[in-house]
Amino acid sequence: MATVLRPRDAEELRRTVEWALNDGVPLAIEGRGSKRNYGPPSRSDHVVSLAAIEGVVEYQPEELVIAVKAGTPLREIEALLAQRRQMLAFEPPDLGAILGGAKGEGSLAGALMCNLAGPRRIAAGAARDHFLGFQGVNGRAERFKAGGRMVKNVTGYDLSKLMAGSLGTLAALDEVTVKIVPAPERVHTLLLVGLDDEAAIAALCAAMGSPHEVSGAAHLPATLAGRSGIDLVAQQGGAVTAIRVEGVAPSVEARLKALRAQFAPTAPAMEELHTMRSRQFWEEVRDATLVGDPASLLWRISCPPTEGPAVVAAIRQRRLDTEVQYDWSGGLIWLSLAPGDPATDDAAHVAVRGALMECGGHATLVRAPEAVRARVPVFQPRPPALAALSRRVKESFDPKGIFGTR
Amino acid sequence: MHMPPLDPGILARRAEIVSALRAIVPGEGVIADDVGMKPYECDALSAYRQMPLVVVLPETVEQVSRILRYCQDHGVKVVPRGAGTSLSGGSMPVGDAILLGMSKFNRILEIDLPNRCARVQPGVTNLGISAAVEDDGFYYAPDPSSQIACSIGGNVAENSGGVHCLKYGLTTNNLLGIEMVLMNGEVVRLGGKHLDSEGYDLMGVMTGSEGLLGVVTEVTVRLLRKPATARAVLLGFPTEAGAADCVASVIAAGIIPGGMEMMDRDAVQCAEAYVGAGYPLDAEALLIVELDGPPVEVDHLIERVVAIARDKGASTVRVSTSEQERLLFWAGRKAAFPAVGQISPDYMCLDGSVPRRRLTEVLARMRELSRQHRLRVVNVFHAGDGNLHPLILFDANDADELRRAEEFGADILRLCVEVGGVLTGEHGVGIEKRDLMGVQFTQIDLDQQMRLKCAFDPDHLLNPGKVFPQLRRCAELGRLVVHHGKVPFPDIPRF
Numbered sequence: 039m040a041t042v043l044r045p046r047d048a049e050e051l052r053r054t055v056e057w058a059l060n061d062g063v064p065l066a067i068e069g070r071g072s073k074r075n076y077g078p079p080s081r082s083d084h085v086v087s088l089a090a091i092e093g094v095v096e097y098q099p100e101e102l103v104i105a106v107k108a109g110t111p112l113r114e115i116e117a118l119l120a121q122r123r124q125m126l127a128f129e130p131p132d133l134g135a136i137l138g139g140a141k142g143e144g145s146l147a148g149a150l151m152c153n154l155a156g157p158r159r160i161a162a163g164a165a166r167d168h169f170l171g172f173q174g175v176n177g178r179a180e181r182f183k184a185g186g187r188m189v190k191n192v193t194g195y196d197l198s199k200l201m202a203g204s205l206g207t208l209a210a211l212d213e214v215t216v217k218i219v220p221a222p223e224r225v226h227t228l229l230l231v232g233l234d235d236e237a238a239i240a241a242l243c244a245a246m247g248s249p250h251e252v253s254g255a256a257h258l259p260a261t262l263a264g265r266s267g268i269d270l271v272a273q274q275g276g277a278v279t280a281i282r283v284e285g286v287a288p289s290v291e292a293r294l295k296a297l298r299a300q301f302a303p304t305a306p307a308m309e310e311l312h313t314m315r316s317r318q319f320w321e322e323v324r325d326a327t328l329v330g331d332p333a334s335l336l337w338r339i340s341c342p343p344t345e346g347p348a349v350v351a352a353i354r355q356r357r358l359d360t361e362v363q364y365d366w367s368g369g370l371i372w373l374s375l376a377p378g379d380p381a382t383d384d385a386a387h388v389a390v391r392g393a394l395m396e397c398g399g400h401a402t403l404v405r406a407p408e409a410v411r412a413r414v415p416v417f418q419p420r421p422p423a424l425a426a427l428s429r430r431v432k433e434s435f436d437p438k439g440i441f442g443t444r
Numbered sequence: 445m446h447m448p449p450l451d452p453g454i455l456a457r458r459a460e461i462v463s464a465l466r467a468i469v470p471g472e473g474v475i476a477d478d479v480g481m482k483p484y485e486c487d488a489l490s491a492y493r494q495m496p497l498v499v500v501l502p503e504t505v506e507q508v509s510r511i512l513r514y515c516q517d518h519g520v521k522v523v524p525r526g527a528g529t530s531l532s533g534g535s536m537p538v539g540d541a542i543l544l545g546m547s548k549f550n551r552i553l554e555i556d557l558p559n560r561c562a563r564v565q566p567g568v569t570n571l572g573i574s575a576a577v578e579d580d581g582f583y584y585a586p587d588p589s590s591q592i593a594c595s596i597g598g599n600v601a602e603n604s605g606g607v608h609c610l611k612y613g614l615t616t617n618n619l620l621g622i623e624m625v626l627m628n629g630e631v632v633r634l635g636g637k638h639l640d641s642e643g644y645d646l647m648g649v650m651t652g653s654e655g656l657l658g659v660v661t662e663v664t665v666r667l668l669r670k671p672a673t674a675r676a677v678l679l680g681f682p683t684e685a686g687a688a689d690c691v692a693s694v695i696a697a698g699i700i701p702g703g704m705e706m707m708d709r710d711a712v713q714c715a716e717a718y719v720g721a722g723y724p725l726d727a728e729a730l731l732i733v734e735l736d737g738p739p740v741e742v743d744h745l746i747e748r749v750v751a752i753a754r755d756k757g758a759s760t761v762r763v764s765t766s767e768q769e770r771l772l773f774w775a776g777r778k779a780a781f782p783a784v785g786q787i788s789p790d791y792m793c794l795d796g797s798v799p800r801r802r803l804t805e806v807l808a809r810m811r812e813l814s815r816q817h818r819l820r821v822v823n824v825f826h827a828g829d830g831n832l833h834p835l836i837l838f839d840a841n842d843a844d845e846l847r848r849a850e851e852f853g854a855d856i857l858r859l860c861v862e863v864g865g866v867l868t869g870e871h872g873v874g875i876e877k878r879d880l881m882g883v884q885f886t887q888i889d890l891d892q893q894m895r896l897k898c899a900f901d902p903d904h905l906l907n908p909g910k911v912f913p914q915l916r917r918c919a920e921l922g923r924l925v926v927h928h929g930k931v932p933f934p935d936i937p938r939f
C-alpha cells in the first residue's frame with residue numbers, strides 16, 4: 039500500500055514536493071482520490087492527497103467566478119453555487135459509480151485535472167474552458183501562479199489550459215479559480231422515441247444546427263433506455279433520443295414547441311421531461327451509469343459527431359458484445375465490452391482506436407481491471423512529434439519526473 | 445521602447461539569408477527591398493516602427509516548415525505576422541529577424557455544417573469565415589472590432605475577444621483544432637473535428653501565445669447557428685456608479701447579455717458628434733445592452749433589463765424596435781475609436797481587466813491620474829466582463845507627450861492589477877505591456893512560462909523581444925540544484 043501524505047496548506051505541499059525532489063521519490067498527486075482508478079495504475083509509493091487543502095477562498099456571485107482551495111469537495115461547491123442560482127457550466131461528471139467507488143467524493147481540482155465535462159460540453163465548453171487561474175507547486179518545488187480571477191485575461195501563457203487534463207503530472211495545484219454561470223430557470227427535454235442510431239444522430243446534429251440553443255443531445259439505444267431510473271424513459275420500450283433546452287420559462291416553451299414541430303415528421307413518437315426528471319435524466323447520461331454492467335470494460339470515445347454511428351459499427355465488426363451511449367450529438371461515445379482473456383482485451387484497444395483512424399478523435403479506457411490498465415494504453419497514443427513535444431513540456435514543469443507520467 | 449540589440453553577425457549575413465529564403469519560396473514571395481518592406485514596418489501600435497531583415501510570404505505548409513528549419517539551423521530570428529492589426533506590437537518587426545507573413549494562406553478548406561465547423565487557413569479574415577457560412581444561417585462567434593481585417597491565425601495567437609465574448613467566449617473557447625509548425629520544422633496537428641484533446645492541451649497553450657511558440661498553419665473553428673433575433677437597449681445614467689451598478693445587477697439576476705458595453709461621458713460626446721447615433725448628451729455614462737436568442741426570450745429579458753435599469757436610476761431608456769435602430773445604437777460604439785481620432789492627433793488604446801465591482805473606483809482613479817499626467821482619457825469598454833479600453837489622447841510628434849502617455853498607460857495598468865485585475869484582457873502583452881509583466885507575476889511565475897517556451901523554441905528565435913521583460917537562456921532556466929537527502933522528511937500528516 040502506498041503511503042498517503044496529506045499536506046494542510048500550500049507551504050506544506052511545497053515542502054512535500056521539495057522532499058520528494060531531493061530524495062528522488064516519485065509522487066502521485068490526487069485531489070480527494072475519487073478517480074484513483076482512472077488512468078494507468080500509479081507506480082508511486084507515495085500519494086499526495088490534497089483533501090486537507092480545502093475551503094472557499096473567494097466567491098462573488100456577480101463576478102461570475104469562484105476561487106477555492108484545490109481539495110474542496112465538488113459537492114460542496116455545487117451546493118454553494120446552487121444557493122445563489124449559479125452552477126459550473128461544464129457539468130462535471132461524477133465517475134464514482136462507474137469506477138467502483140461512492141458518488142459525490144471528488145474535488146474541483148480533480149475534475150479540472152481530468153478535464154472531464156458532461157452533456158453541456160457541446161454548448162458551454164469543457165472544464166478547461168472555465169478554468170481561469172491557479173496557484174500550485176511545480177516539480178522544482180517552486181510555488182507559482184498563472185491566469186487570474188478574470189474571465190477576460192490574455193496576460194502570459196494560458197497555463198490553466200495546460201493543467202486541465204494533465205492528471206497531476208505537471209504540478210500540484212493548491213488553489214483554483216473557475217468561471218461560473220447562472221443556473222437556468224427551466225430545464226426541459228424532448229424525447230424522440232424509437233429511432234435507430236443513424237437516424238438519431240442525424241436528428242441530434244439537426245437540432246444542434248437549429249437556432250433553438252440545444253444544451254444536451256444524447257441517444258440511448260433501447261437496452262440502456264430500459265435501465266433508466268425515470269419511468270417515462272424506461273417504459274418506452276425502445277431507443278430514446280434526448281434534446282435538452284434550458285433557460286427562462288417562455289423561451290424554453292417556445293423552443294421546445296419549435297423542436298417538436300421540426301421532428302414531428304420523422305420521429306415515431308415524442309415525449310417531454312420537465313425540470314426535475316430532466317435533471318435526473320441528464321445526470322444518468324453524464325455519469326454513464328446505464329452503459330454495460332460493472333464488470334465490463336468501459337471506453338470513452340470522442341469523435342466528430344456525424345461519425346459516431348460509423349465508429350460504433352466499425353468496432354462491432356470485430357466485437358459484438360458492446361453497449362453504447364451517445365452524447366454530444368454523437369461526438370461522445372461510451373462503449374462497454376465484456377471482459378475477456380488478455381489477448382481479447384488487448385485486441386479491443388486496437389479495434390476501438392482503429393475505428394478512429396480515418397475520422398480522427400481519441401479513446402480512453404475509463405474502466406478496466408488494474409492488470410488491463412497496466413498493459414493496454416489507457417490514453418490515446420500520440421504521434422512521435424507530438425509525443426516528443428509533450429515530453430519537453432512535461433520537463434519544463436517537472437524536470438526530474440517526480441509527478442510521474444500518464 | 446527598448447528592444448534587444450541587433451545581432452551584427454546576422455545583419456552581415458543578410459544577403460545569404462535572403463538567397464536561402466528565395467530557394468525555399470520562389471518569385472515574389474521574398475521581399476527584400478525597402479519600398480516593398482515598408483508596409484510591414486509596424487502593426488496597429490503604430491507609435492513604434494522598425495524595418496525587418498527581410499519579408500517572406502510562404503504559400504505552403506512545407507515552405508513554412510523549411511523556413512523555420514533553416515532559421516533554427518542558422519540561428520535566425522522569426523516574427524510571424526497575420527494581418528498586422530495587433531494593438532500591442534505583437535507583429536512589429538525586429539531588425540535582425542525575418543518577418544514571416546501568413547497572408548497567402550487565405551483559403552477556406554472545408555465547411556462542415558452537420559459537424560458545425562470550418563477548416564480554414566490562418567490568413568483568412570475573421571469576418572471571412574462568418575461571411576462564408578452566413579447564407580446557411582451560421583457564423584463564427586468571436587468578433588473583434590477589427591474583424592474585417594484581422595486574420596484567424598492572429599486571433600489564435602492573441603486569443604482575441606470581441607463585443608459578444610461575454611456570452612460566446614473568446615477565440616480559445618471556439619476552436620476545435622489547429623495545425624502548427626514548430627521551430628525545428630516539425631508539423632503538429634492538435635484536435636480536429638472532435639472535442640477536447642488527448643494528452644496535454646497544447647492547443648490551449650498555443651492560443652494566446654502571441655507567436656512565441658509556433659506558427660499556426662491551419663485552424664478548425666466551431667460554427668454557431670445565428671441567433672434568431674437580437675435587440676439592443678440604450679441606457680443613459682446620471683452617474684457612472686449607477687451604470688456600473690446596473691451591470692452588476694443584470695448579471696446577478698442571472699442574465700448574460702450577448703453584449704454589454706459602457707461608454708463614459710467624453711466617449712459619448714465624441715461618438716455622438718462623429719456619427720449622430722442619438723446618444724443622450726446629458727448622460728455621465730451610457731450602456732448598450734444587447735440580448736440575442738429566440739424572440740420570446742429576447743422580449744422577456746429586455747423587460748427585465750429595463751426594470752433593473754430604471755431601478756438603478758437610468759435617465760434614458762430606449763429599446764431598439766428595428767434592426768436599423770439596433771445597428772444605429774451600435775454605430776456610435778463601433779466608431780468610438782475613429783471618433784476619438786477626430787479630436788486628438790493620436791490616441792493609445794489600453795486593455796486592462798478589472799473585477800466589475802471595482803469599476804466605479806477605477807474610473808475615478810483614472811481621472812485622478814489623468815490630471816497628474818496632464819493628458820485626457822476617454823473610456824469605452826466591455827462592461828460585462830470588466831475589460832476596459834481607456835483611450836489616452838496625445839500627440840506623438842511631441843516627445844514629452846508620448847513619454848507622458850506611456851507613463852499614464854503604465855499607471856492605469858498597474859491600477860488594474862492592484863484592484864485584482866490583469867494587464868491585458870484581449871490585446872496581448874506584445875512589446876506594449878512587456879515591461880509591466882513583473883507587476884502581475886513574480887520571477888518564479890515568469891521563469892516557468894519561459895521554460896515552457898523552451899519546450900517549443902529552445903533558442904528563443906520566435907518573436908523575440910515580446911511578452912517577457914527579459915528572456916533568460918534555456919540552459920540557465922533548466923538548471924536545477926538538488927540537495928540529496930538534506931531536507932528531512934517533512935512533518936506532514938501521513939496515512
Ligand SMILES: Cc1cc2nc3c(=O)[nH]c(=O)nc-3n(C[C@H](O)[C@H](O)[C@H](O)COP(=O)(O)OP(=O)(O)OC[C@H]3O[C@@H](n4cnc5c(N)ncnc54)[C@H](O)[C@@H]3O)c2cc1C
Binds near residue numbers: 546596605
Ligand atoms: C481598430 C482595431 C480594433 C480592434 N479590436 C479588437 C477587439 O475588439 N478585440 C480584440 O481582441 N482585439 C482587437 N484588436 C486587436 C487585433 O485586431 C487582434 O489582436 C487580432 O487578433 C490580430 O490579428 P492579426 O491577423 O492582425 O495579427 P498580427 O497583428 O499580424 O499578429 C498578432 C500576433 O499574432 C502572431 N501571429 C499572427 N499570425 C500567426 C500565425 N499564423 N501563427 C503564429 N502566430 C501568428 C504575431 O506574431 C503577433 O504576435 C483590434 C485592432 C484594431 C486595429
